[in-house]
Amino acid sequence: MNGNHVRLTTSLPTEVIRCPEAELSLGALLRRWRGRALLTQEQLAQRTGLNVRTVRRLEHNVLQQPRITSILLLAEALELDSEERAMLAVVARGPSASPERVDPEETCPAPVTVPRQLPADIAAFVGRKHELTALSDYQNANTATVIAIDGMAGVGKTALAVHAAHLLSSRFPNGQLFVNLHGHTREMTPVDPRDALARMLRALGIPDDRIPGHIDDRAALYRSVVADREVLIVLDNAADEDQVRPLLPAGPGCLLIVTSRRRLIGLDDTRTLSLDVLPLEEAVALFTRMVGREHVADAPAGVLTETVERCGRLPLAIRIAAVRLRARPTWSVRHLLDRLTDDRLSELTTGRHSVTAALDLSYQRLTEDQRRVYRVLGSQAGTEFGVDEAAAVQHTTVVRARRQLDQLLDVHLLQEPAPCRYRFHDLVRDHISALLRRTPCEAARANTA
Ligand SMILES: Nc1ncnc2c1ncn2[C@@H]1O[C@H](COP(=O)(O)OP(=O)(O)OP(=O)(O)O)[C@@H](O)[C@H]1O
Ligand SMILES: [Mg+2]
Structure with a gap:
């Protein structure tokens, strides 16, 4: 018997039982499955990234006990189901692999690496109890769980x-992946999902020369690698659904948490968690923790709130x-408050971080028409307004105004505190005023819209 033939004696996939023992070689199975997939040896080599010579030698049982990554790639390229994957794993491991000893973990060959990519946790994290409960209460169904956090x-x-x-x-003992998709990052274009897939595959132990070129093949290999694993994936800062879709795992052991400034309503089977600003108590707690209790001890509670x-x-x-307060030992909270009352957006800047820069990035991602609507509504509509007023200040129809409002809501530049009532967050309103001051021609355009 050739080295890659195995004797199968117990309950196994029906195809194995029907298969005469002489045919149960790795080569015979590969030939059969390749024929079924209507692939030539060259095409299979191309799909897997393996050498044609390697494919030939495997099919002729010259090459025995291929590497685990090769088995994985073959299973993916030949579109094997879970029974067939199990069979491939048994046969490829050689005569010592009796089915009784097959570890279910190995029916889908294990990636060699367990990634631990999460950034450091935030020491001073406050609140969000309700959201944390919602995140940890997810139920494993028969598919991966996807939770989208927007805001x-x-x-x-x-x-x-x-x-x-x-x-x-x-x-998630098989690892945690973290990828920043840079949907809203200064001077960076959103990450191409093809590149994100390559990075995740590498992190899961797939060598560069085994990562297929085509995005569909990459996505299929990624799904296959995590299919039987318990992996937590965080995709941070997604631009839109199209960027996320190829990165969705399918296996029930996976949890994907994706964050985005946009509501990702176009993703199927996704639970959404829309984040609001902090409740007052938590906001004070965050401020106090960041500044240090000793620095706010003298401040009246009213000044803090x-x-x-x-x-x-x-x-x-x-x-x-x-x-800013921490960096200025002579300032009191009262002094900071006075400065915030004068011109808060210019006060809310430190080093690389600023509220203006963050809102600018959201603004830049709008279409020309949406930018105009944002400027006009922000400068001409009342503090809280309805769709009729939105249509009136823009000299447009109610139907069109409603669509425009929806678009701003979807990217969280506008809020809907009650059905069909709209308002801008205070800082967003300030941003629009600053935008119009910064670029007088935009102010002129806003006034003539
Ligand atoms: N619950 C919290 N406890 C402590 N710090 C927090 C909390 N929420 C946010 N922060 C801090 O506030 C800042 C902004 O938060 P974060 O970067 O998570 O916002 P974001 O919604 O992801 O923003 P972006 O849309 O730009 O990606 C960060 O410095 C973060 O550490
Ligand atoms: Mg973020």
């Missing part, structure tokens, strides 16, 4: 995703305000 710039999507991922990491309200209870703004 305005700086509201704390990444902080929540990373914190939740750390809390949940022990449930007013300060975080001036920050719109937006975590990014609170953090920046706290960092």
Whole structure:
């Protein structure tokens, strides 16, 4: 008997039982499955990234006990189902692999690496109890769980995703992947999903020369690698659904948490968690923790609450305000509050971080028409308005205005506090005013819209 033939004696896939023992060689199975997939040896080599000579030698049982990554690639390229994968794993492991000894873990060959890619957790994480419960209460169904966290710039999507991922990491022994998709990053274009797949495959132990060129093949290999694994994947800062779709795992043991400034309503079977700004108590807690209790000890409670309200209870703004206060030992919280009352957007800037820059990135991702609507509504509509007013200030129809409002809602530049009532977050309104001051021609255009 050739080295890659095995004797199968117990309950096994029906195809194995029907198969005469003489045919149960790795080569025979590969030939049969390749024929079924209507592939030539050259095509199979191309799909797997293996050498044609390697494919030939495998099919002629000259090459025995191929590497685990090769088995995985062959299973993927030949579109084997789980029974066939099990069969391939048994046969490819050679005569010592009696079926009784097959470890279910090995029916889909294990990636060699267990990635631990989560960024450091936030030491001063506050609140979000309800959201953390929702994230940890997910139920494993017969497919991967996908949870999309959306919300305005700086509201704390990444902080929540990373914190939740750390809390949940022990449930995912096969690793945690983290990829920043740079949907809204200054001077960076959103990551091509093809590149994101390559990075994840590498992190899962697939060598570069085994990563297929075509995005569909990459996505298929990625799904195959994580199919029987328990892997937690965090995709941070997604631009839109198209960027995320090829990165969706399918296996029931996987949890994908994706963050985005855009509501990812076009993804099937996705649970959505829309983040709002912090409740007052949590906003004060974040500020106090960031500044240090000793620095706020003398501040009246009213000054603290007013300060975080001036920050719109937006975590990014609170953090920046706290960092500024900490860096100026002579300032009191009262002094910071006075400065925030004068011109809060220019106060809410420190080093590389600023509320203006964060909102600019959201603005830049809008189409020309959406930018115009944003400027006109932000400068001419009332504090809270309905669709009729939105249509009137733009001299357009109610139907069109409703669509435009939906588009701004979807990217969290607009809020809907009650059905069909709209308003801009205070900092967003300030951003629109600053935008019009910065570029007078845009102000002129806003006025003539
Ligand atoms: N619950 C929280 N506890 C402590 N810090 C927080 C919390 N939420 C957010 N932060 C801090 O606020 C800042 C902004 O948060 P984060 O970067 O998560 O926002 P984001 O919604 O992901 O923003 P973007 O849309 O730009 O990606 C960060 O410095 C983060 O550490
Ligand atoms: Mg983020």
